[in-house]
Amino acid sequence: VTRPSSYNKKSHFDIEDVDEVDKMEIRVDLWNASNLKFGDEFLGELRLPLKFLRQSSSYEAWYFLQPRDNGNKSLKPDDLGSLRLNVVYTEDHVFSSDYYSPLRDLLLKSADVEPVSASAAHILGEVCREKQEAAIPLVRLFLHYGRIVPFISAIANAEVKRTQDPNTIFRGNSLTSKCIDETMKLAGMHYLQVTLKPIIDEICQVHKPCEIDPVKLKDGENLENNRENLRQYVDRIFTVITKSGVSCPTVMCDIFFSLRESAAKRFQGDLDVRYTAVSSFIFLRFFAPAILSPNLFQLTPHHPDPQISRTLTLISKTIQTLGSLSKSKSANFKESYMATFYDYFNEQKYADAVKNFLDLISSSGRRDHKSIEQPILLKEGFMIKRAQGRKRFGMKNFKKRWFRLTNHEFTYQKSKGDHPLCSIPIENILAVERLEEESFKMKNMFQVIQPERRVLYIQANNCVEAKDWIDILTKVSQCNKKRLTVYHPSAYLNGHWLCCKATADNTPGCTPCTGGLPANIQLDIDGDRETERIYSLFNLYMPKLEKMQEACGSKSVYDGPEEEEYSTFIIDDPKETYKTLKLIIEGVGTLEQEHAQYKRDKFKKTKYGSHEHPIGDKSFQTYIRQQSEISAHSI
Secondary structure, eight states: OBOOTTOOOTTOOBOSOGGGGGGOEEEEEEEEOOOSTTOSEEEEEEEEETHHHHSSSOOOOOBOOBOOOOTTOOOOGGGSOOOOOOOOOOOOOOOOGGGGHHHHHHHHTGGGSSSGGGSHHHHHHHHSSSHHHHHHHHHHHHHHTTOHHHHHHHHHHHHHHHOOOGGGTTOSOOHHHHHHHHHHHHHTHHHHHHHTHHHHHHHHHHOOOOOOOGGGOOTTOOHHHHHHHHHHHHHHHHHHHHTOGGGSOHHHHHHHHHHHHHHHHHOTTOSSHHHHHHHHHHIIIIIHHHHHOGGGGTSSSSOOOHHHHHHHHHHHHHHHHHHHTOSOSGGGOSSHHHHHHHGGGOSHHHHHHHHHHHHHHTOOSSOOTTOOSOOOEEEEEEEEEEOOOOSTTOOOOEEEEEEEEESSEEEEESSTTSOOSEEEEGGGOOEEEEOOGGGTTOSSEEEEEOGGGOEEEEEOSSHHHHHHHHHHHHHHHTTOTTOOSEEOSSOEETTEETTTOOOOTTOOOSEEOOOOOOOSOOOOOOHHHHHHHHHHHHHHTHHHHHHHHHHHHHHHHOOSSOOGGGTTSOOSOHHHHHHHHHHHHHHHHHHHHHHHHHHHHHHHHOOTTSSSSOBTOHHHHHHHHHHHHHHHHHO
C-alpha cells in the first residue's frame, strides 16, 4: 500500500494490485499506556477486511477485541505453564423501581411476620444452597431501607429459641450469623480502618520476629525476645480494640443489643451468655479474621508474606481467646507453646476490659420497657457541675458531684451510692459539646443540652477525662430522634450568649454540632438491583420453593414422622409459610414474564455491529441462536 505524494489527504491510500484488495485487512491494536517497568499493556486487536470500506464512504461498527494473532506459530503445550481459573460472570438487567414493588414489600415486612420462619427473607435462606448467597443481597436491601436491625433481631431471636446449649449459641453457619457477618463487613469497614489499620501497617513494615514455636525458630532468633515482641503486639491490639467502643457503628451496637437481650432472656441462669452472644461475633467473626487476613478487609493491599502471616496468625489466635471469655483459656490451645504464652494474659484485668467493651457496644439508648436486663453501667466518677438554676432565684454555683452513666440515664448525686439528685434519661440528651473556656474561665468544660434549652455545664478533672465523657455520652445518645444540629459553644450570661451576643435565651445555636463519631457510614446500595438479585435466586431455586410448598401441605395434614426430603426446611407455621410461598412464586412469575418480554424486544432491535452486539462477540451469537430456537419453538 502506497500513499501518492501528489495527494494531500493523509487518509488516502493507493493499492498497487487492485485484485488483491478483497484479501487485505486492516489490523487495529489497542494498548494501555503504562508507566510500569514492563512497558505498555496490550489489550486486544481487531482485523477489518478492506472490502467493508469499499462499500460506503464511511463505516461505523462496534467490535469485540480479540487476542493477538501470533503469526499462526503453533506453540507446544510444554512451552507454557498451566493456569486453572474459575470465573463467575453475573449480568443483571434491572428494571425501574415499580416493577419490584410487590416482591420488595414482601421482603421488607419479613421482620414483622409471625413466626419469622414464614417470612419471604427467611424462606430465601431456606432454599438457597449456601446461606451466604441469600445473606449478601438481603443485608444490602435491608440496610438500604433501614430495616436491618428489626430483621436480624427477629431471626436471631428465633434461632436463640431453638438453641438448647448456651455454649453453642450462634456457632453454626445459620442465616442469622451470615447476615450479621455481612452487616459487619459493610457497616464496620471504617471502624476496622480506624482501629486496626495503623498497627497492622506497622507489623507489615517493621518485620519483628514473633515465632514462639521452638521447632520453627530460625537461626539466631531468641525465644524470649520473640515472646516479648508478640506480647507487645497482642497488648497493643487488645487495648486498641477494647478502647474503641465509642467508634463502633450504631447499626452494629443495635444488633448486639438485641442479641444480648435474646440470649439473656433464653438462658436466664447463665450470666456469661449475654457476653458470649456478642463476643462470638465482634471477636470471633470480625476482629480475629481481619487480623488474620487483613487483605480481605481492605486493611492491606496484598496478602502478607509468610513471616508476617505467621505473626498475624499468632496474634489473631490470642485475641480470639481473650475475647471468648471462656473459663479455662490455656486448655483452648492444642499447642503447648500457645498455652505457655497465654499465661501472660491470665489476669482479671483482661477479662474486665473485654466485659466493659462488650457492655458499651451492646448497650442501647433505646429504652425497652420489656427488657429484663439491668441498666448497664458505662462510666462513673467525680466531676464539678454548675447548678442548672431550676429555682428562679437560686444561686448558680459550682459543686462537686458523683456522676453515673448507664445505657438508660445520666445521673449525679452527692457521693457514690447516694440517691440521685438529678436524672436525665438518655433520650433527653440532645447534644454533648465542649464549652469554651471564656464562659466561666475554667478549663475542660463540656455541656449536656436537654429539651427546652436546659443545659448542664460540667467540668472534668482533665482534658482526657473530658474527651472520654463527651465521646461516651455522644455514643449512647446519637440515635435520639430530636438531636440538635446547632448549639452555642459559650454560655448564656448577663442577658446574652457570649458566642453570638444574641439576647434571647431560646435563640437557636450559632455553631453546627460536631458530628461526634463516624457511626453511620453511608453505603452506596441500589435497592432495585438487590431485589433483582433476590428474584434471580428465587427463580434459580424454584424447584425448592415448590418442594417447600409440598412440605407445608404435608405438615398441615399429616402429623406423623416427617419425610426425609422435607426435614431440611424450618417450617414452624405451615399455613403462614404456604401463604408467603404462594406470594413469592406469583411475584417471581410476573418478573420472569417481564424479563422474557424484554429479551424478545432486545433481540428484535439489536443490530450486528452495535454496542450491545459487537462484531466477534461469540457469546452474543450463542444468545441469538438460543433466541431463534425459542422463537421457532413458540411459533
